[in-house]
Amino acid sequence: xxxxxxxxxxxxxxxxxxxxxxxxxxxxxxxxxxxxxxxxxxxxxxxxxxxxxxxxxxxxxxxxxxxxxxxxxxxxxxxxxxxxxxxxxxxxxxxxxxxxxxxxxxxxxxxxxxxxxxxxxxxxxxxxxxxxxxxxxxxxxxxxxxxxxxxxxxxxxxxxxxxxxxxxxxxxxxxxxxxxxxxxxxxxxxxxxxxxxxxxxxxxxx
Amino acid sequence: xxxxxxxxxxxxxxxxxxxxxxxxxxxxxxxxxxxxxxxxxxxxxxxxxxxxxxxxxxxxxxxxxxxxxxxxxxxxxxxxxxxxxxxxxxxxxxxxxxxxxxxxxxxxxxxxxxxxxxxxxxxxxxxxxxxxxxxxxxxxxxxxxxxxxxxxxxxxxxxxxxxxxxxxxxxxxxxxxxxxxxxxxxxxxxxxxxxxxxxxxxxxxx
Numbered sequence: 001x002x003x004x005x006x007x008x009x010x011x012x013x014x015x016x017x018x019x020x021x022x023x024x025x026x027x028x029x030x031x032x033x034x035x036x037x038x039x040x041x042x043x044x045x046x047x048x049x050x051x052x053x054x055x056x057x058x059x060x061x062x063x064x065x066x067x068x069x070x071x072x073x074x075x076x077x078x079x080x081x082x083x084x085x086x087x088x089x090x091x092x093x094x095x096x097x098x099x100x101x102x103x104x105x106x107x108x109x110x111x112x113x114x115x116x117x118x119x120x121x122x123x124x125x126x127x128x129x130x131x132x133x134x135x136x137x138x139x140x141x142x143x144x145x146x147x148x149x150x151x152x153x154x155x156x157x158x159x160x161x162x163x164x165x166x167x168x169x170x171x172x173x174x175x176x177x178x179x180x181x182x183x184x185x186x187x188x189x190x191x192x193x194x195x196x197x198x199x200x201x202x203x204x205x206x
Numbered sequence: 207x208x209x210x211x212x213x214x215x216x217x218x219x220x221x222x223x224x225x226x227x228x229x230x231x232x233x234x235x236x237x238x239x240x241x242x243x244x245x246x247x248x249x250x251x252x253x254x255x256x257x258x259x260x261x262x263x264x265x266x267x268x269x270x271x272x273x274x275x276x277x278x279x280x281x282x283x284x285x286x287x288x289x290x291x292x293x294x295x296x297x298x299x300x301x302x303x304x305x306x307x308x309x310x311x312x313x314x315x316x317x318x319x320x321x322x323x324x325x326x327x328x329x330x331x332x333x334x335x336x337x338x339x340x341x342x343x344x345x346x347x348x349x350x351x352x353x354x355x356x357x358x359x360x361x362x363x364x365x366x367x368x369x370x371x372x373x374x375x376x377x378x379x380x381x382x383x384x385x386x387x388x389x390x391x392x393x394x395x396x397x398x399x400x401x402x403x404x405x406x407x408x409x410x411x412x
Binding site: 015029081097099100115117118119120136137140141158159160161162163167168170173174177178194199200201202 | 221235306319323324326334342343344346347364365366367368369373374376380381382383400402405406407408
């Protein structure tokens with residue numbers, strides 16, 4: 001499976017701004033990217049990082065630099081494929097495992113979605129020449145609509161690991177609880193630990 | 207599979223207090239319970255609602271009233287089973303499907319966990335005489351530890367639908383986006399709709 005892994009190399013993880021400074025956000029984002037690429041390496045994926053700028057990635061994978069907005073850059077590549085299978089897997093899926101990704105790639109459907117929390121589309125597979133992405137807003141809803149409009153068979157995978165993108169401070173606890181890889185170790189090194197709260201647990205930094 | 211479905215009949219969904227008044231919280235909680243029971247009806251489950259008080263449930267299922275705190279009430283029943291399989295499925299898993307629940311029941315393991323967001327344990331299966339639950343804090347972490355301590359084979363299922371319990375206002379959007387059942391219809395009737403935000407989408411009430 002050919003896989004695009006979009007990565008914001010200019011201002012990664014900006015919504016973690018209240019938690020992490022610019023250098024830290026970059027380091028943490030690169031740790032998550034490396035974890036995603038490691039998980040992909042346990043599947044039949046042939047990944048290419050689709051980056052908005054130059055990138056120093058610790059995992060040896062081709063990098064394709066495209067400064068355009070995410071949806072535009074992805075759609076340019078979908079158009080060029082003309083229905084040949086292409087997957088898009090976000091670079092902040094720190095909990096992704098080879099099993100969860102393989103289940104996505106193997107699921108039948110002209111379009112297969114992995115919904116993210118809060119209406120996102122954290123990963124998808126496109127095998128239809130007319131399907132295009134729009135990552136703005138409740139994209140999982142919009143992508144279902146687009147699939148219907150172009151008469152594509154729609155599949156969805158049900159995965160907590162693929163639904164968990166790491167954008168906000170409350171997401172960090174999932175990395176601490178459910179990963180043992182680079183992003184987890186980075187958070188531990190940075191002093192994060194799990195703390196019990198009123199309902200769900202959260203994180204605190206030393 | 208024998209299944210306990212714990213339900214707080216006294217003050218359900220208290221963390222939705224800022225959103226919904228007492229009567230609404232009760233109605234919405236009962237709608238979610240009915241959705242969970244419907245999903246269980248599509249599996250081999252024989253469910254019993256474990257309620258902290260009297261309950262008027264629209265789905266005909268036995269109700270076992272136990273006023274003790276959740277962990278204590280569940281552990282009393284686990285002790286009585288002496289290792290015979292028993293599942294516990296939370297009543298606020300409004301996105302649960304027969305497929306997701308069947309995957310949980312069928313997964314091998316003396317203890318099988320379905321992690322929830324924020325460290326919870328949204329569902330589990332126990333087939334070990336010594337395993338006990340403790341739902342306080344990061345219970346998924348604690349349950350992994352307990353399974354190790356009693357030398358139980360541990361399994362986990364990876365399901366967004368089972369990971370999504372509905373406790374807080376930000377969770378309501380998941381029901382609007384990924385369910386078409388009672389809880390979804392209740393929210394729509396109450397005036398909720400999806401609104402785009404800065405990152406993830408949220409909800410707004412009319």
